[in-house]
Amino acid sequence: MTTTSNPTRDQLRQMWSGVAGAWATHVEYVDARGRRLSDRMLELTRPVPGERVLELACGTGGPGLDAAPLVEPGGEVVVSDFAPEMTAVAAGRAQSAGLANVTARVIDLEQIDEPDGSFDVVLCREGLMLVPDPERGAREIRRVLRPGGRVAISVWGPRERNPWLGVVFDAVAEQLGAPMPPPGKPHPFSLSGAGRLAAVLRDAGLACVEVAELSVPYRAASVDEWWERTVALAGPLAARLAALPPEAARALHRHAAERIAAYSTPAGLDIPGVCLVAGAVSPEAAAR
Template structure:
């Protein structure tokens, strides 16, 4: 198993445990994506990098009767989490599959719409993933995806990430490297979309907030959910972990005592 896959397999139980809290904070983004996709009864919709699957399940309700959702993720444990989530929500028109968005085992022109929330920027080859997405979409089919905007607009993620760079626990992100802010520049998104054969994308900024309630909860959430960062923190000694936590808490005081922390996504639509 590659380190990359192992990171997401390790993060899957946390994503499953926290799925309600994640959706509570981010449903505004997922629902806006589905409104923009505007799925219709009878359509075939593909979700890539679905994690626990909630964005796709919002679309699945809108393609009845006759439509089917294919909910997919690179990580088999994430796919199983999504399958359990669908059963809990009574979603009966979804299929599930382990699929790497960069090399999809799907026929050309086989789906009417594609959703991908918080996925492409984490992939080592987003250009390949977007070209694959264009290949499996029917002519005229729409892609709607969401990536995080610039670090400054997303302290919920950047405060702890920057603290780790400041303490030399991780190197500063390099241009072109996968990561939470790797597709934060609209120009980069436009270039990738064009090169993959998509029309000029529409890009919309969508705001959200994480209401952590305390710094302890913010830290716990990061350890549960932040795939790559959580993996690095998990490898530190307890003493080093405490140094990072305490420095991050100092860097986050502006958000206390309630720790309602803002974030901004770029929702992108193209066809």
């Protein structure tokens, strides 16, 4: 794999590598919460037998694993992430599920180490907004797409409509007396602004770009479960919280827990969440 020596990128990779174990622990929750997104992404891209599918920023393996049976016989899926610890989990899951046509690779989505025009379908669930240069990532996606190729990308919607994470960011910002996420750093809501995701994909040369909202609520048995899971999975956030003095960490937890309790129901927490799901095609496909 070719990579730049940009220290920010290396730090980001280390942060995500550091939470890969937590993603493996919480894989059932990740799968359940991502289910509607994956289904929608496969509806948009419709992989068929014989095709090649690339999943970027796959984490423990998302829609790429679901696509594997759809491209049989003769097709294959590459699940990829820039954190080798994540691809190892995805590879293990593919093997356990008997998906012989899945390969796992370490790939940075901003510099995809694959030839031009080599995939029929590219999928990226909750990854593009986390890279320093999403425009570059989108151009790379366009580059590896074959004529006739299809793309589906999902990202988190606006922070105020995702209190399951927004509440934690608010509490961290109050505790540190500084904006959270820090300005200039990639973050979960960086592509949530009106028209932003569509513009990034269109500017990369993709065609027929359509973006729609999908409700992705966060359910948890208790406030404690929500807190532990959210902090464990949120790569950059996990590192910031771990660096706090114990008293500050306890105060932050208390403030966040008080706010999230507003979403309590008799069955546990039911917190709103909204994603944006984009579908697009290669310009050659649009011209047909």
